[in-house]
Amino acid sequence: MDRPAEFSLSTSAQGPQLSFSGDWTATQLGSADTALAEAVQSAPDVTLDLRRVHRMDTAGAYAILRAVGEDFALGRIEARPESLRLLQLVRQAGAAEPTPPAAPPSLSSLTVRIGKGVVDMALEATETMVFLGHLLVVVMRAIANPRRIRWPALVNLMERAGFDALPIVATTSFFIGAVVGLLGANMLRQFGAQVFAVELIGIAVTREFNIIITAVLLAGRSASAFAAEIGSMKMQQEIDAMQVLGVDPYEALVFPRFGALLLTIPLLTFVATVAGLFGGLVVTWSVLGLGPSFFFQRIVDNVGAQHFWVALSKAPVMAAVIAGIGCRQGLEVGGDVESLGQRVTAAVVHAIFAIILIDAAFALVYMELGI
Known part of the structure; x- marks a missing residue:
């Protein structure tokens, strides 16, 4: 009252x-x-x-x-x-004294911000090298003594991070192949060369889009999940408890995720290739009237398997980068929820940026080699 x-x-x-x-x-x-x-x-x-x-x-x-x-x-x-x-x-x-007004921007403040940015980049590079060194040691231990591998965790992560992504990878690749086929058919029809849309679909899907779509989806799906899972454990001090008990977090948390993506990304790339070609086949069959037998015969004769092996050679590097970035960002989480959100976002952004950069580097190398 x-x-x-x-x-x-x-x-x-x-x-x-x-x-x-x-x-x-x-x-x-x-x-x-x-x-x-x-x-x-x-x-x-x-x-x-x-x-x-x-x-x-x-x-x-x-x-x-x-x-x-x-x-x-x-x-x-x-x-x-x-x-x-x-x-x-x-x-x-x-x-209490009132808060003083913010100082107007000046050249000195800009210089200070640039300097802090350079220092932060140097620290980030140093911590990345430390992470890679520790992970390399754990990988060498697992190769020397396979009994140290946590097989149940590895198989479980292969299912969650890899096999569960098959539907979304197949669906996305199907529509990407369909879009490439539709654009190729409409553009090449102007020159009376619409039959070459089959080669365009084959090369684009088997060489680039299969691994790029797979890696980007894994970056948004698995890298964020790895950062969130490990970051949540870091916030609840579970990782500190593991270290007190003598368990190496890299061996128990990082290596199973690293191995899971490394083993499942070739399968995902193959599924993306098949789904992308099928999407292109649907478009060429419905728009250009090119049947499945003609489509696959031109794929075998003029495209071949070389482009697929080129894409598959990128898969282990993509998997290692995605898993490494996701796990490292998770280990860098602080003690608050804001830090967790920032690190999960950074894991996705850094992984996608690294995927595009690595694909460009591979393209330059293979171009120089004539592959």
């Missing part, structure tokens, strides 16, 4: 005293603060009795302190401990 803020002035053996009652809150304050200021001015040596105040918030506390003035001693106030604490906090907040 709400009660209006009230006070009364009386005289005791110690002098004039103001007795407060009701709710000294923002909604019940009314004009009590103005009347209180006038009462304090008429009795400068007054003491305050707040013991009968039912509720008080920061607005009521500020009104009382403003009425009695900044020099009024809190020792002349009788109140419950929580009320005295609120008055003390409000007085400290009122006495």
Whole structure:
């Protein structure tokens, strides 16, 4: 039940005293603060009795302190401990210096930001090399002693990170192949060379789009999951507990994810290739009237398997980069949820950027080799 803020002035053996009652809150304050200021001015040596105040918030506390003035001693106030604490906090907040305005941007501040960015990049590169070195040691241990591999975790991650991605990889690759076939048929029809749309679909799907689509989907699906899983364990100090128990987190968490993607990405690439070719076949059959036998005969004669092996050669590198970036970002998570969100986002962005960069590097190398 709400009660209006009230006070009364009386005289005791110690002098004039103001007795407060009701709710000294923002909604019940009314004009009590103005009347209180006038009462304090008429009795400068007054003491305050707040013991009968039912509720008080920061607005009521500020009104009382403003009425009695900044020099009024809190020792002349009788109140419950929580009320005295609120008055003390409000007085400290009122006495705090205002936040200085932000300095206008200048050349020196820009230089400082650039310098911090360079230092952060150097630290990031150093931590990346440390991560790669530790992971390489764990991989060498697993090769030297396969019994150290956690096979149940590896198989489980192969299913979650690899096999469960088959439907989305196949569906996306199907539509990519269909789009490439549709564009090729419409463009080549202008030159009377629409039959070469089959070669365009074959080379684009078997050489580039199969591995690119697979890697990008794994970056958005698996890299983010790895960062979130390991980051959540890091926040709950489970990784610290593993280290206390003598378990290497790289061996228990990073290597199974690394191996799972490394073993499943060739299968995903093959499925993406088949689905992309099927999407192109559907378009060429429906738009150009080229049947399946003609389509696959031109694929075998003019495209061949070389382009598929070129794409498959990129798969282990893509898998290693995706798993490494996801796990490393998870291990860098701090103790708050904001850090977890930032690292999960960074895992996806860095993985996609690395995929595009690696594919471009492979393209340049194979172009120089004439492959």
